[in-house]
Amino acid sequence: MRQPPSEETTDRLRVRNLLGAQAGESLAVDVRRGLTAEPKRLFPKYFYDALGSQLFDAICLLPEYYLTRAENEIFASHAREIVEAAAAAGSKVTLFELGSGSATKTRLIVEALLERQSSLLYVPVDISTEALEQGSLALLQSFLPLRVEAFASDYNSAIPRLAEHFEEGSRAFVLFLGSNIGNFDPAGARDLLLSLRRVLRAGDALLVGADLKKEPAALDAAYDDPLGVTAAFNLNLLGRINRELGGDFDLRAFRHVGRYDEREGRVEMYVESRRAQTVRIAALDLEVNFAEGERVHTEYSHKYDLEELSGLAARTGFRLARTWFDEGRRFSSNLLVAEDK
Numbered sequence: 001m002r003q004p005p006s007e008e009t010t011d012r013l014r015v016r017n018l019l020g021a022q023a024g025e026s027l028a029v030d031v032r033r034g035l036t037a038e039p040k041r042l043f044p045k046y047f048y049d050a051l052g053s054q055l056f057d058a059i060c061l062l063p064e065y066y067l068t069r070a071e072n073e074i075f076a077s078h079a080r081e082i083v084e085a086a087a088a089a090g091s092k093v094t095l096f097e098l099g100s101g102s103a104t105k106t107r108l109i110v111e112a113l114l115e116r117q118s119s120l121l122y123v124p125v126d127i128s129t130e131a132l133e134q135g136s137l138a139l140l141q142s143f144l145p146l147r148v149e150a151f152a153s154d155y156n157s158a159i160p161r162l163a164e165h166f167e168e169g170s171r172a173f174v175l176f177l178g179s180n181i182g183n184f185d186p187a188g189a190r191d192l193l194l195s196l197r198r199v200l201r202a203g204d205a206l207l208v209g210a211d212l213k214k215e216p217a218a219l220d221a222a223y224d225d226p227l228g229v230t231a232a233f234n235l236n237l238l239g240r241i242n243r244e245l246g247g248d249f250d251l252r253a254f255r256h257v258g259r260y261d262e263r264e265g266r267v268e269m270y271v272e273s274r275r276a277q278t279v280r281i282a283a284l285d286l287e288v289n290f291a292e293g294e295r296v297h298t299e300y301s302h303k304y305d306l307e308e309l310s311g312l313a314a315r316t317g318f319r320l321a322r323t324w325f326d327e328g329r330r331f332s333s334n335l336l337v338a339e340d341k
Contacts (some may be wrong), residue, residue: 003249007222010137011335012140012144012146012147012150013133013136013137013150013151014125014134014146014148014149014150014155015035015132015136015139015151015152016131016149016150016151016152016163016169017129017152017153018098018130018151018152018153018154018157018158018161019127019152019153019154019157019249022168025152027128027244027245028245028284029043030043030046030284031241031245031281032284032286034296035281035286035288035296036286036288037149038286039295039296039297040294040295040296040297041296041297041298042103042271042289042297042298042300044129044135044183044299045154046237046240047135047233047234047236047237047298047299048126048127048128048131049099049128049236049240050128050130050131051236051239051240052128052233052236052237052240053101053102053106053128053130053131055223055229055232055233056101057101057102057237058229059225059233062227062229062230063103063173064222064225064226065222065225065230066222066328066330066331066338067220067222067330067331068178069103069326069331070158070326070328071105071178071326071331071333072105072108072323072329073327074324074326074331074333075105075108075109075324075333076108076254077148077276077324079108079109079111079112080112080205080326081324081337082109082112082207082324082333083109083112083116083173084111084116085205085321085322086171086173086205086207086335087116087171087173087335088171088203088205091170091171091245092117092167092169092170092171092336093113093117093120093171093173094121094123094165094166094167094170094172094173095109095110095113095120095121095122095123095170095173095175096119096123096124096125096162096165096170096172096173096174097122097123097124097125097174097175097176097177097178098125098155098158098174098176098180099125099126099127099155099177099180100124100125100126100135100150100174100175100177101126101128101130101131101133101135101178102134102135102138102273103124103135103136103138103139104135105177105178106122106124106135106139106177107139108144109175110122110139110141110143110146112305113144113173114143114145115118118145119145119146119147120138120143120145120146120147121142121147121148121149121165121167122139122146122147122148122149123148123149123150123151123165124136124148124150124151125150125151125153125155125158125159126150126151126152126153127152127153127333129152131283132150132152133150136148136150148249148338149165155192156195159195159199160195160199161195162174163199163341165185166201169269171203171204171205171207172200172201172204173203173204173206173207173208174196174200174204174205174206175207175261176206176207176208176209177207177209177254177333178209179210179211179301179331180209181209181302181304182210182211182266182301182302182303182304183210183299183300183301183302184300184302185302186302186312187299189302189312190312192265193206193313193316193317193318193336194316194317197316197318197338199255200255200338201339202339202340202341203337203338203339204338205321205332205335205336205337205338206318206335206336206337206338207333207335207336208309208333208334208336209331209332209333209334210303210304210309210331210332210334211301211304211330211331211332212303212304212305212329212330212331213265213303213304213305214255214303214330215220216260216262217301218330219267219303220258220259220261221285222267223258223260223267223269223301224256224258225260226237228256230256230258231255231256232268233253234256234271234298234299235251235256235271236269236324237247237249237271237298238254239251241281243265244283244284245281245284246281246282246283247279247280247281247282248279248280248281248282249279250277251272252274253274253275253277254271254273254274255271255272255273255274256269256270256271256272257269257270257271257272258270265302265303265304266300266301266302266303267299267300267301267303268297268299268300269297269298269299269300269301270295270297270298271295271296271298272281272293272294272295272296273290273291273292273294273295273296274292275292276289276290276291277289277290278290284331293319304332306320306323309323309332309334313334313336317336317338317341318336318337318338318339319336319339320334320335320336321337322333322334322335322337
């Protein structure tokens, strides 16, 4: 049985909730907006409630879902190199992370940083308060010199607040792992990096995980596994609407669709209605009609090549300083350094 966190551990953790009462309101607003649009859509940031976070952790264990293993392989082999390159000139580092989740991969970076400095401030950002707290507590119990100042928030609210934790003479090192950049379309990825560059100082570093373009069969298998875990993760969006907004979605009346569009260079995920049906969402006083075979878009996962990554960095005030690959060159960890403005 897991031991409860000690008082000393929780003394080193502060979680600032920037969502507050607005979290439920944002979900309601976005669900209404998405399900009355043409075509219909739901927003992937809402995947990660408590159940969704657990399902994603399960996805990461699937043999077909290579991304997490590939990124872990990079960190196991190169964490010290990555940290030294990010720190440059021996500077002390403050560690930030966007979309930290359970922070399991972050552990290797934290360990490498604490080998070169006596203490570390870690500032994770995640929309799931539960995943944020659990991930932070696990790190605190393993690393006594660690202190955590966390933001339960979306990126837009948290990014301007990151500068509150900049220290004189230290480098900011921001992690954006797990191919999260792929969930943004090209314009959205550019806007996110621009918002980070407005906050970061010249010389601060950003590590971006990016899945690489490859044969469609491998990508199709990664996003539509035979055990149906990815399907459960995707359909949990409908389950969340039922739980939090009083929806009456019958999850058995929808199916998961995940496929790679090679021309667009992205995996597309949908929930598809198996039959013509009407769903009522009580909290919104809304009825939504679905045709048989109608799809609701839930997520894109864009894949990159190095030329695209370098161009994205250059357009947003960064320089692509170095890239690390797993042995199979399926995945990349890319160190972007903020240039002088």
